[in-house]
Amino acid sequence: MSEKAESYLTISGPSEGLYKEKGSKFLAFAYPVASEEDVKDCLDELRKKYYDARHHCYAYVLGVDRSTYRANDDGEPNHSAGDPILGQINSKQLTNTLVVVVRYFGGTKLGVSGLINAYKVSSEEALNNAKIKKVEITRTINLKYDYDATNEVMRLVNDFEIKIVDQVFEADCRLTGEVRIGLLNQLKEKVQLLQDTSHQVDLGCPE
Structure with a gap:
């Protein structure tokens, strides 16, 4: 995923899949995760619940740029379990997603x-049963403005669907919010237009 990505795909909640072959059962579990700590918590929970299972194989992808990922075979032959699971996550271009196959x-x-087929099919079913959602990438912004410019700023909030995080109404007003990264340049242009018409509105974008 490029640095200019404006959104990413993930799953909105846990889901499951099942595959059976020659007496073996492959129970697949997909989870939305935000960190490696979340991954560890999910794995610990499944290992406790299915303590008598021979293998708990998994793969995950994390981050907006999908740059953090791992595949684990948990004792199965090399690349026969974790990679097929990871392949299914990648085929749907998902991130912040963990799939474990017990x-x-x-x-x-x-x-x-x-084995490759079993881990592929079971994880594919879990992901097919999941609800995939598109998450817009946002950027934090700080607006400072004169009280007289409140109406214009509120119009910006509405037009650019800015999610207000914090707001202070005084002689010098402040607003902290989240705006979709794809709209940031247009917002900057609008603020510049307001400044050109003598309104005191300053836009800051902290890193």
Whole structure:
């Protein structure tokens, strides 16, 4: 995902999938996660609940740029479990998403190709059962303005769908909000127009 990305895709809540092959059961669980700590919490919970399972394989992708990711085979042959799971997350271009597949061995070996298919299909089902949502990337802004410019600033809030985080009404007013990153340049242009018409409105974008 490029640095100029204005949104990303993730899942809105937990979901599950199931695949059975030659007695083995593959229970897949997808979770929205925001950090590696969230990943650890989900894994710990599943390991406690399914303590008698032979494998808890997983993959996750984190971050707006999808630059943090990991695939874990948890004892299965190399690249037979974690990579197929990661592949399903990537195929839907998701981020902030964890998929764990819990395997109960059925007594018959599936072979590497059979395992790859089982982990792929089970994780695919979990993600197909999830509700995918588009999240707009926002940037924090600070507006400082004279009280007389309140109406114009409120019009900016409405027009640019600015989410107000904090607001102070005094002789010198302040507003902290979140605006979609794709609208930031247009907002800057509008503020400049207000300044050109003698309104005292300053826009700051803290890093």
